[in-house]
Each structure stands twice: as structure tokens, then as C-alpha cells.
Amino acid sequence: MLGLNKKDTSLLMFVVALSLFAPIILNIFPKDSGFAFFNGGYPDLMQRFAIFGIFAIGFNILFGLTGYLSFGHAAFLGVGSYAAVWMFKLLNYNILPALILSVVVAGLVSVVIGWISLRRSGIYFSILTLAFAQMMYAIAYSDLFGRWMGITLTNGETGLQIYNNDPQILLGNGPTSPHLFGLEMGARKVLSIGPWEFVFPVGYYLCAILLILSFYLSIRIFRSPFGLMLRAIKSNQTRMSYTGLNSKPYTLAAFVISGMYAGLAGGLLAAMDPLAGAERMYWTESGAVVIMTILGGVGTLIGPILGAGTIKYMENIISKMNEKLLHDWFSFLPESLEYAMVWLASWFTGEGWHMTQGVLFMLVIIFLPGGLVQGGQKLASRFRRNKADDTATNATPAE
Amino acid sequence: MGILEVKNVNKRFGGLQALGDVNLSVKENSCHAIIGPNGAGKSTLLNCFVGKLIPDTGSVMFDGQSVLGRTPYEINQMGISRVFQTPEIFGDLTVLENMLIACFAKRDGAFRMHAVENMHNERDIVEKAEHMLEEMGMIDQKDDHSASMSRGNKRRLEIAMCLSQDPRLLLLDEPTAGMARADTNNTIDLLKQIKDERDITIAIIEHDMHVVFSLADRITVLAQGTPLVEDDPENIKGNPKVREAYLGEAA
Ligand SMILES: Nc1ncnc2c1ncn2[C@@H]1O[C@H](COP(=O)(O)OP(=O)(O)OP(=O)(O)O)[C@@H](O)[C@H]1O
Ligand SMILES: [Mg+2]
Secondary structure, X not given: OOOOOHHHHHHHHHHHHHHHHHHHHOOOOOOOOHHHHXXXXXXXXXHHHHHHHHHHHHHHHHHHHXXXXXXXXXXXXXXXXXXXXXXXHHOOOEHHHHXXXXXXXXXXXXXXXXXXXXXXXXXXXXXHHHHHHHHHHHHHHHOHHHHHHOOOOOOHHHOEOOOOOOOOOOOOOOOOOOEXXXXXXXXXXXXXXXXXXXXXXXXXXXXXXXXXXXXXXXXXXXXXXXXXXXXXXXXXXXXXXXXXXXXXXXXXXXXXXXXXXXXXXXXXXXXXXXXXXXXXXXXXHHHHHHXXXXXXXXXXXXHHHHHHHHHHHHHHHHHHOOHHXXXXXXXXXXXXXXXXXXXXXXXXXXXXXXXXXXXXXXXXXXXXXXXXXXHHHHHHHHHXXXXXXXXXXXXXXXX | OOOEEEEEEEEEEXXXXXXXXXXXXXXXXXXXXXXXXXXXXXXXXXXXHOOOOOOXXXXXXXXXXXXXXXXXXXXXXXOEEXXXXXXXXXXXXXXXXXXXXXXXXXXXXXXXXXXXXXXXXOHHHHHHHHHHHHHOOOHHHOOOEHXXXXXXXXXXXXXXXXXXXXXXXXXXEOOOOOOXXXXXXXXXXXXXXXXXXXXXXXXXEOOOHHHHHHHOOEEEEEEOOEEXXXXXXXXXXXXXXXXXXXXXXXX
């Protein structure tokens, strides 16, 4: 279907189902139950799942296929956000022109950065992309270009926002928050079924649709002759050039495509919350997408989505576990033990969520170098083997 | 006029004169062997043909056009394919995928943006690749991971990739080095077959005299970066100068 083979189609359908039912799956615990804390089905988090899913899918096209590890992809995320906010400031809150400009500007910037950085490979390439991203962070943070041109371009450390005196030439009587031809991103429908409560936000569904499209495009790229060339680059560049292929435009194309994915993600962040700040370009953000991709399974189709989801879930849920909550949870224990457990757990919760992330990352790298996808495959094959054993043992007595 | 004309090529590495005034002419549709002791400059010479090295002076003309200053992929697109001393293949990919890449490079050139095209619609390429594998007797291994094959099979795959591009000149750098006797004989048979069935010129560097005398129509002996003699195989065998510079030294 859609030019995909059977396996890829079912993978796509899995992602479609996951995206459509995320508001239900993520709010599986009744609202007043003790586990409600683990519900992730609120608009802000769900949007982040989808947006960073897109970011990681794009990153994987570069890193997963060609093996070129960029440490500066947050620059494109930031550029996308700035471009979108500028569209809001100049035209109106319609997200369509904003997203288009985000992708275009991120694409242009990635042509320049890619052109220069791809003169080197391996660690030197990584360092060049990191240097570019940090440079752009510094420029945005001090609004260097803006000051130089005598205007406000990034609005420095305050961040770019929308003010009442912005031109917004198409605004008229239209909505005063991001919308798609009148459909406001902040709108939502709340569905209460008994003790359960599910939220269906418009903004999330827009992000989810774009996630599905991005994922579909990435499958097509993976399976295309172009994708084959990208894997050839990762495998053996010597053989590649002596086979008559110029690897540079292939790598640059992959770099730009992944930059445009990042730009789209950045534009969506602004579409959900019309602000853009330099911190979005900071190197830790670039590092985060590397971690998401590796955690999920680099070079696999669905890995980046799983990685992005896992990291964003931990970042938002584990970081909210405070000491009071921990005391509640461990209150069934004798007091001394309760305090010991809270002390131990507080290392890994709240501010300590980075510890949890680090430990998880290490465990995955050591035991599952193929990421969560490999973990899933191992489980599946064990399950299948057990089933095969069952049928085998069932078959013997019949003889 | 040969298909490959090498004139007064010099190459220095620091103080070392790796190639000194090399003149060489490879006749079209012949098999020309370049032999010589270790360090004679054979690989260096070959590297000058494919864009890996640029000679300090001299010219290298392929079919009337200079190859100097061109990149390896441009030279390949001109019709020169190269097989390496240690097989260079796409080890992470399957045997069929290796072949597909070579076929795409032949049809589409050095770069083509075919990012959403579907492999199913590339029937002609897939058929060509599979046909080549069949001809090479490797069709049963088409879905194998190419890195896990034996050295002989890797070499076979590398040659298959080169041949699928219908090169006019095939360069082979010690194609049987490090191979078991059986693999060597298979490779000789394969190369003989290629030579007989195709309009192709072969230039081969080889240490193994058995291989050289089985294949070569013409032999150039290189010693210390300079061609010592160029002659037909029968005359090379008996040439005292060659015995002294090469065969004698090897014994
Ligand atoms: N890139 C290089 N830099 C410096 N010296 C080099 C380089 N390449 C080759 N040489 C030197 O040039 C000389 C010729 O080397 P070359 O590899 O061409 O020999 P060869 O005839 O292929 O030998 P072999 O039979 O061992 O493969 C050797 O002395 C080698 O050390
Ligand atoms: Mg050599």
C-alpha cells in the first residue's frame, strides 16, 4: 500500500494507531487513582512527543543512514522556531505560512552549514556542526545580526515574542493565538468516561498528522535508491567513489533533509506556543536528539519515535516526582525504611531525572546496542520461540 | 595508439623516486600485466590512473582524454573500473544491494536525487544486477551479508560490480593476493572468461607468475619505479634482465 511493502505498511499503521489513540493510551489510569501521576495524556506533553518524534526521524535520516553524527541539529530547530514566530509577527497567527517558512529557512541554513561541515568526516564533522550551532546560539542570544542591522531579529535573551504593535497585516478579526485557517491549536475536547478523563487537543492532532507524514516520507527515503546510496556512504566511501558515485551531494542532501525536518519541528514548537528563544539551539538540545535516536535504535525506522517518546516522558514525568510524592508512595514502609527509600529515590527523580536518563542510556548501550527496537525484537523472538516450542511439544503426543 | 597511454610519468614521495619516467601503452582489448618486486611502484602507478594520486610530471591519457586532475568517480564514469588489493565492497549491505549500487551508478551517473522513487519500479536495474550475479554464480548468495563472505567471494563480488558497469578498462591490483590455491584458480578462470567474452581491456598487477602467464598478452616489468622491459610473455620468461631484477630476487 502507498508504495510500501507489507512490513513497512504495518509499521506505518502501528504509528498511525499509536498517534491517533495516544490521548487514550497515555491517560490509561483513572483520574483519581494513585497512578494518575503517570498519565502523560496532557496536550503539552503529547505535542512534544510528536514534535521531537519528527526531529528524531529527520536526524536518523542523516545519522542512521550515512553515519554522519551531527552535534548541531538544534540550530535548525531554533531557526525554525524563529522563522515561525516572525511569520506570526508579520502576517497573522496562521501556522501554515509559519511552518512553510520554518522548513525553508532551516533548509537554507543547513545547505550552508552542511556544505562547510561535510568537507570533513568523522569526529571533525561532528565538531564543525557543534561549532556552528554554538555560534548560532551565541548570535541569537546576543541578537548580533539584529543589532548590526538596527532591528530586533531574535530579541536576545528575552526571546522572540509577539507584541500588540507587531504589523500582523493579515490579522483582521482573526484568532489571536496560533491556528490553521481558524482552527485554533489551543482548542481541545475533553471526554469523561466514568473515572477516566481523556483530552483531545487540536494542536496535538496537527503534530500527529505531520509526524505520520514525516514517518511515511522517511520510510520512502529508507527504501529508495537514494536511501541505498546513503547506506553505501556509511559502509564504504572508497568503494563508492571508485564505483562512479559522488558521495558529497548525497550526504549534503541527507543533511539538508534532516535539517528541514528539524526546522519543521522548531516551527511546530512555535505553533504550539508562539515564542522562540536561543536556548532551543543550545548544545544540550543537539545532544538530546542524538540520545533519543540512539536510545530508540539508530538506523531503524521506528526507533527515533520510541526514543523521543521515552526521553520526553521521563523528562516530564520523572522530573515532577518531588519529595512529598515519594513520601506518600513509601508511607506503607516503617518510618526509617521510608526515609531511606525516599533518600535513594530522590537521586533519580525530580532534578535527578538526568541520572535516570543516564543510567537508562548506559544500560541500553551496553545490553542493547540496537536500542529499544532491538529490545523489542529480542522479546518478540523469544515469545515466538516459546510458542514454537509449545506447538512442538503439543505435536509429539499425537505421534 | 593504446587505449591507455602513459607518458613520462614521475612521482616522488619526499626523497623517494617512486616512479621515474614511466612510459606505457596498453592496447585495446588486451590483457596487460605489470609485474615487479615489492616496492617497485606498481600500485603507485595504478593509483595515478584512477585519480588517487596525481603524478608530478607526465601525462596519463585514457581513450584520448587526460585523466589527470579528475576525481575517482569521474574517472570511473569515463569507463575505468578498479579492483583493490584487499577487496573493497559495501560490507554492511547484502550482495544484491552491492550490485544494485554499481548498476545505479552506471545508469544515473555520479549523483541523482531519487529519494522517493520505489525500488519496485526499478525492475531493469534489479534484473540487471540479478543477471550479473547469476552469471557469476552468486545468485544463491544474493541476500547474504557481504562482509561475511569468504575472501574469494568478496573478490568475485567486487569484480562483478565492476563488470556490471561495462567498463572499457578494468584495473586489477593483485587480485589473488592472500587467496587459497582453489580461490586463485577460480579467479583465473573467471578473468579468462571475462577476457574472452567481453570487449574489455585488462591491466593487472600480480606477483603470482602462474596468474600472469595464464592471462597476460603483454607484460611490463617495473623495477625501482622504471619500466625495465616490455614484451610478450614468452620473451619475458627467458629475459636475463628480468630474471636478475625480479625472478632472481624472488627466488
Ligand atoms: N603515499 C605514499 N607516501 C610515501 N611513500 C609511498 C606512498 N605510497 C607508496 N610509497 C612508496 O613508494 C614505493 C612504491 O610503492 P608501491 O606501493 O607502488 O609498490 P608496489 O610495487 O605496489 O609494491 P607491492 O608489490 O608491495 O604492492 C614504496 O617504496 C612505498 O613505500
Ligand atoms: Mg602494491
